[in-house]
Amino acid sequence: MNDPYKELAGSLRDQIAGYTRNAVSGITSELGTITETGVKLDQFKHEIQDYLVADFPVTLKFPAFHLLGTTTSLIDAEGNPLGESSQRMRFDFEESEIEDVNINLSAGLKPGDRVVVLNCNGGKDVIVMCRVVSSGG
Template sequence: MADPYKVLAVSLRDQIAGYAQTALSGLATELGTLTTTGLKLDHFKHEIQDYFVAEFPVTLHLPEFHLLGTTASPIDAEGNPVGASSTSSRMRFDFEAAEVEGVRADLAAGLIPGDRVVVLNLNGGHDVIVMCKVVSKDG
C-alpha cells in the first residue's frame, strides 16, 4: 500500500508545478537589437516600433565612503571659473551613509541603436518590454 503522505506530497508538487507553468506560460524572454527606428527581435522577422522600456523606481542606499579631489572657486552655475580662480590642494571628502528616495533608473535614456537587449513578451507577443541591456562578459 502506498504511503498516504508521499501521495499527498507528490500531488501537491504536481499541482504547484502546474500553477507555476500556467502563470509563466505567457511570459517569454527573447534577445533583440535596438535599431534607429525600433526594436528587432532575434526570432521575429518584423521590426517593432511600438514597445515599452522598463523603468525602475528605487531607493538608493549609499554606504559611507570618501572621494579625493580639489576645490576651485569661485564658479558660475555651469561650474566654470569666474574671475580669479584658485584650486586647492588635493583633499579628501568624507560622506556619511545615506538613503535617497525617489531615485529612478531610466533605462530608456541609456539605450542606443545597436544595443542588445532582453525583451519580455506579454499578451501573446502583442506587447514587448525591454528589460535590460546585455553585454559580453569581456565588455
C-alpha cells in the first residue's frame, strides 16, 4: 500500500528542486583577481570595473571567555600609557550578542586578492562573494 504522505513529500521535494534549478540556472561562479580599478575574471579577458560586493549583516554571538592582561591607570589621547601597569590580571567576559554588525568585505579587498565571483543576469552583473586563500596559509 502506498503512503500518501510519502508521495506528497516526494512530489514537493521534486517541485522545490525544479524551482531551485530554474532560479540558479543563469548563475555561474568563477575565480577572479581584484585589480587596482576592478576585478579580472579568470575566464573573461576584460577587467570589470562596475561590480557588486556581497554584504553580510550579521549578529555576533560571543561565548563566555576570559583574557589575561594588565591595566594602565592613565593614558594619553593616543592610548599610550602614562603611568605604571598593574600586575597580570584575568578579565572575565560573559556570553553576549551584538546585533547589526556589518562585515565590510569591500574595505578588506586589495589588488591581487583572489576572489569567488558570481555571474548573474546573463553576465550583466558580477558579485564578489568572498576572498579565497590557499589552504597552506
